[in-house]
Amino acid sequence: MSASSRADIWSSLPVPAILIDGGDHIADLNPAAEGFMNNSARWLVGQPIWDRLAVDAPLEESLLRAREQGTPLFVNDVDVGTGNRAPLVCSLHIAPVTGQPGWMIMLISPRELAGRMTQSHSVKSAAKSAIGMAEMLAHEIKNPLAGIAGAAQLLSMNLSKEDLELTDLIVAETRRVVKLLEQVEQFGNLSPPELRPVNLHDVLDRARRSAQLGFGGHMKIVEDYDPSLPLALGDPDQLLQVILNLLKNASEAADSKEGGKIRLRTFYEHSFRLRRADGSGQSVPLQIEIEDDGPGLPPDIKGDVFDPFVSGKENGTGLGLALVSKIISDHGGWISVDSVPGRTRFRISLPRAPRDAKEND
Numbered sequence: 001m002s003a004s005s006r007a008d009i010w011s012s013l014p015v016p017a018i019l020i021d022g023g024d025h026i027a028d029l030n031p032a033a034e035g036f037m038n039n040s041a042r043w044l045v046g047q048p049i050w051d052r053l054a055v056d057a058p059l060e061e062s063l064l065r066a067r068e069q070g071t072p073l074f075v076n077d078v079d080v081g082t083g084n085r086a087p088l089v090c091s092l093h094i095a096p097v098t099g100q101p102g103w104m105i106m107l108i109s110p111r112e113l114a115g116r117m118t119q120s121h122s123v124k125s126a127a128k129s130a131i132g133m134a135e136m137l138a139h140e141i142k143n144p145l146a147g148i149a150g151a152a153q154l155l156s157m158n159l160s161k162e163d164l165e166l167t168d169l170i171v172a173e174t175r176r177v178v179k180l181l182e183q184v185e186q187f188g189n190l191s192p193p194e195l196r197p198v199n200l201h202d203v204l205d206r207a208r209r210s211a212q213l214g215f216g217g218h219m220k221i222v223e224d225y226d227p228s229l230p231l232a233l234g235d236p237d238q239l240l241q242v243i244l245n246l247l248k249n250a251s252e253a254a255d256s257k258e259g260g261k262i263r264l265r266t267f268y269e270h271s272f273r274l275r276r277a278d279g280s281g282q283s284v285p286l287q288i289e290i291e292d293d294g295p296g297l298p299p300d301i302k303g304d305v306f307d308p309f310v311s312g313k314e315n316g317t318g319l320g321l322a323l324v325s326k327i328i329s330d331h332g333g334w335i336s337v338d339s340v341p342g343r344t345r346f347r348i349s350l351p352r353a354p355r356d357a358k359e360n361d
């Protein structure tokens with residue numbers, strides 16, 4: 001079995017599974033376990049397992065014995081808590097991992113979990129539930145924030161100059177947080193694309209013009225279009241959002257004074273197909289490339305830039321590329337990135353409209 005299909009099994013396993021290293025720290029966990037622990041792997045990996053998982057059973061002795069003998073341990077019907085909600089009754093299976101110093105803990109058949117687990121059977125959907133949570137929070141936090149900003153503004157009416165700085169700070173910072181929350185909400189509110197025949201060059205032109213008038217004023221944007229490119233099947237507004245996000249990132253990566261260069265390229269690649277897990281294929285022959293000559297993706301987040309909340313910027317939300325990736329995958333398309341210092345290239349592949357389709361169909 002290949003490493004990648006092993007990884008797929010690990011992430012689609014409908015049972016929360018946690019890998020523990022020799023020192024009882026969390027080494028890895030699958031999406032079902034992320035759901036169970038109500039936290040992301042990013043945050044949990046490295047933490048002492050028994051700080052995160054409270055098992056209401058005197059385990060120490062039997063665990064020690066199991067460890068010495070390298071035998072698995074099965075504990076039936078115990079209360080397992082995670083610190084952020086009431087304990088659930090489950091059965092624990094704790095087993096050594098062949099060829100590794102650590103252990104694997106599986107939480108079997110926690111009944112109350114059945115509904116929750118169906119939605120966390122892949123990494124993508126784990127991210128989706130994180131977004132759902134964040135969206136709910138965003139909604140709850142926005143109202144009190146408006147109150148805080150309002151109160152600060154009222155206070156500022158009778159203040160000395162020095163103290164005014166403080167109320168201004170409160171107002172400015174609450175605005176910033178509200179903006180962030182709005183982005184989270186926008187992500188959650190994304191509706192399915194309304195697919196119709198689209199001229200991608202129109203979308204690219206709209207994005208280019210709006211970039212050059214705003215955030216991309218310091219960039220030189222060059223076009224390298226295939227004039228015979230057929231119409232795509234897409235939602236022009238959502239695709240505009242995609243291109244704008246990519247142009248914005250490229251503009252933000254460049255030096256704000258020196259500027260930089262962005263190349264927009266389109267071409268047709270007849271043979272480009274997506275293979276789905278169920279074996280069916282989708283042809284995605286329309287290609288858009290957005291290439292910049294900036295410093296490239298930060299190495300430490302290179303592999304995760306499409307995940308929500310992954311950002312290399314001090315004030316970034318990490319939602320831009322997550323939104324881009326969601327929109328493209330809702331279109332049945334594909335996005336990839338290839339980045340080295342001095343050249344970062346995002347590539348989008350989209351399906352074409354039916355051959356006899358016209359725009360405005």
Ligand SMILES: Nc1ncnc2c1ncn2[C@@H]1O[C@H](COP(=O)(O)OP(=O)(O)O)[C@@H](O)[C@H]1O
Nearest residue numbers: 249250253296297311312313316317318320321
């Ligand atoms: N063209 C690019 N050049 C360099 N780094 C990039 C580029 N596009 C994205 N990134 C990196 O990917 C991160 C995630 O981007 P994004 O999801 O849009 O979130 P945000 O822009 O809010 O940080 C950015 O913070 C940045 O570090």
Ligand SMILES: [Mg+2]
Nearest residue numbers: 248249320321
């Ligand atoms: Mg961004």
